[in-house]
Amino acid sequence: MSPAQPRVLYVTDLAYPAKGRRYCDEDIFLSSRLRDDFDIALCHPLDAAALMDSFDAVVVRNSGPVLHYQDRYDDFRDRAARSGTLVHNELTGKADMAGKQYLLDLSAAGHPVIPTIDRYQDIDRLPQVDEYVVKPKLGADSIGLEIVPRDRLDTLEYGGVLVQPRIRFRYEVSFYFIDHAFQYALHAPRPEERWVLEPYEPTAADLDFAQRFIDWNTLDHGIQRVDACRTPDGDLLLVELEDLNPYLSLDLVPSATRDAFVAELKASLHRLLSTAGAAKRAVTVG
Incomplete structure (x- = not known):
């Protein structure tokens, strides 16, 4: 009999009608690949609070805008905090997870933000x-x-x-990270078609730009997407730092990149579980 795998509750709204994207395809793919390392169950975001105590960790993926169910989402966060539930992404994000205040704060502090x-x-x-x-x-x-x-x-x-x-930018570009590590980038070469994306090879300066916001957010376990626009002068400005449930457009990247992303996501989840286990053992010994 094979040893038991960690149990992961994968939160997604498979029926959410996202414009220009298919949430369900991405989550069917990701959850099927995570099954190699974890026992996976999918649930709708409205069911997460009631089910999460039976799992070792909760992965929040394409769950749709939480403003459609804000009270239920707040209850999920409160219950997860009280019970010490492991959530990926961690619920300590300072960017879109907490609203748009961060854009004001970063702008006032002189960061390269619109x-x-x-x-x-x-x-x-x-x-x-x-x-x-x-x-x-x-x-x-x-x-x-x-x-x-x-x-x-x-x-x-x-x-x-x-x-x-309203910035008349040349194009938008998105940088995708797991924990603090860059994974890949995509850009929309035509501003009027935000979700017609193509692979993008970032420069060292591009990665420095994106990394500064990932480091600012101090989110140790989770997936983040840094959305930026390229101005006519060639500068990058932050549009959004999505740290709650960023859509990943995995169908648009090469298979090798997609495989590497899955491997790193598995590693991130194992790190989250092992870090929590080590902390629990330390408390027990102490």
């Missing part, structure tokens, strides 16, 4: 352009996003929204 404000009094901190992007602080998947002209900025209801200049 300039961001949340008060009309700070409008002078933004460059003067014809149009501005207004998005909810707790938004996701472009829900609630609005493009407004400059002369409408004084009519907005500030407090729950962010305002950024």
Whole structure:
């Protein structure tokens, strides 16, 4: 009889209608490959809190925007924290996992981020352009996003929204990480087609750019995606740091890259389990 494998609850909304992506295909593939190392069960995000105590760890993948079920997600987080449930990604992320406040903080600190404000009094901190992007602080998947002209900025209801200049960028590029290690990059060469992605070979400067945000987030166990735009001047600016449930577009990378990603994800989960086990043994001995 083979030894028991760690039990992992894989959280995904297989029916979520994502524009331009198929969440279900990605999660069927990933969960099937993780089964080599773990006993896997898939569940909808609304069922995670009730089921997670029967598993050694919980993997949150393509679970859809949590604002659609915010109370249930908050309950899941609270119960996981109280019970010491191991969650991948860890629930300590400072970026999209906690809302969009980080864009304000990073912008104010001088990081290479699209300039961001949340008060009309700070409008002078933004460059003067014809149009501005207004998005909810707790938004996701472009829900609630609005493009407004400059002369409408004084009519907005500030407090729950962010305002950024509309950047006429050359293209968007995404860098994918597991824990603190870079895995691959994809870019959308046509700005009007955000999810028509192609493999991208990053320069050393590109990787330094992306790594600074991964290091800032101090998330030891999890998958993160750094989304950036290339300005007409050739600079990169952060658009978003997705640290909750980033879609990975694994179907667009070469098979060798996909295999390497799966291997590193397995290793990350084993590290999470072993680190927690070591900590538990230390407490017992102490």
